Amino acid sequence: MKFKLTTVNDAHQPVIAKILKDLQQKKEKAVEIGNETLANDCWREAEALKLNIQYIKFFEKIKARKYRDAWQILERCEIKASFIEKNSSTEFFIKSRGVFIREKVCKWQSLFPYCMFxxxxxxxxxxxxxxxxxxxxxxxxxxxxxxxxxxxxxxxxxxxxxxxxxxxxxSKPVQKYSVIHNDETLDFSLVDYLADLLENPFEDWDIVWTRMSFPIEMFSQLNPSAECPCKSGKNFEACCIKKQEVSIPHVDFVLSKKIPEGKAEIYFPY
Ligand SMILES: [Zn+2]
Ligand SMILES: [Zn+2]
Structure with missing residues (x-):
């Protein structure tokens, strides 16, 4: 059965529930007649479809600024993708968007400010x-x-x-869902920035983490006892306050389309 699965709306088609039900029945029959290869193929098809739906749901949540929900779905995608990968050929994993989703999940996670669990x-x-x-x-x-x-x-x-x-x-949990932070105290600007730029979940994009140096005058409003912008974990006054320039973590967003006017500028959070 052919159907399109690229946008958030596509994920709500009734045909998807039918496909999953058919695969379940086909699998049960395969088990009955002792055809393990076919049963495993059905599992793989169904799980890959569920992975795609899950990733689309993540995209919906992140567009709606539901950070915690989005974060938890990302982890479920990560686990599902790893099971599919373990039980599929490389060709199947690429074709079913497993590679795309696995890579994007990891990159999205790196943009979240959560660090304690x-x-x-x-x-x-x-x-x-x-x-x-x-x-x-x-x-x-x-x-x-x-x-x-x-x-x-x-x-x-x-x-x-x-x-x-x-x-x-x-800081590096086995399970990532148990975030201790209150979302209202955190800065989600990187996640927001990317979510605003993307129109559909399967558009290609990339991020490159680098560092950028800014003259010390640009940090004159910063409280000396605040965390140093270089992210060393020390206070500003015990770290970079006497330097000429401060090197701060910076992320470049790489998209296959033109970044809209105003969005292409460097975002300086201080
Ligand atoms: Zn056993
Ligand atoms: Zn510093």
């Missing part, structure tokens, strides 16, 4: 394999590999008897 630590009594139910112990494992698909189902290890041990604050 809660990280819960659990103790687990035991895990079981989602495919065969085997209780996994150090010397007793089944033949299924976590993250691989078998008969169109993803193998995961299910935790039993979980209890939370401690919660720590980290």
């Amino acid at each position: 809660f990280s819960p630590c659990f103790t687990v009594e035991y895990y079981t394999c989602s495919i065969c139910g085997h209780k996994i112990r150090p010397r007793s494992r089944c033949s299924h590999v976590k993250g691989r698909i078998y008969n169109g189902d993803l193998c995961v290890h299910m935790a039993h008897g979980m209890s939370i041990k401690e919660v720590s604050l980290v």
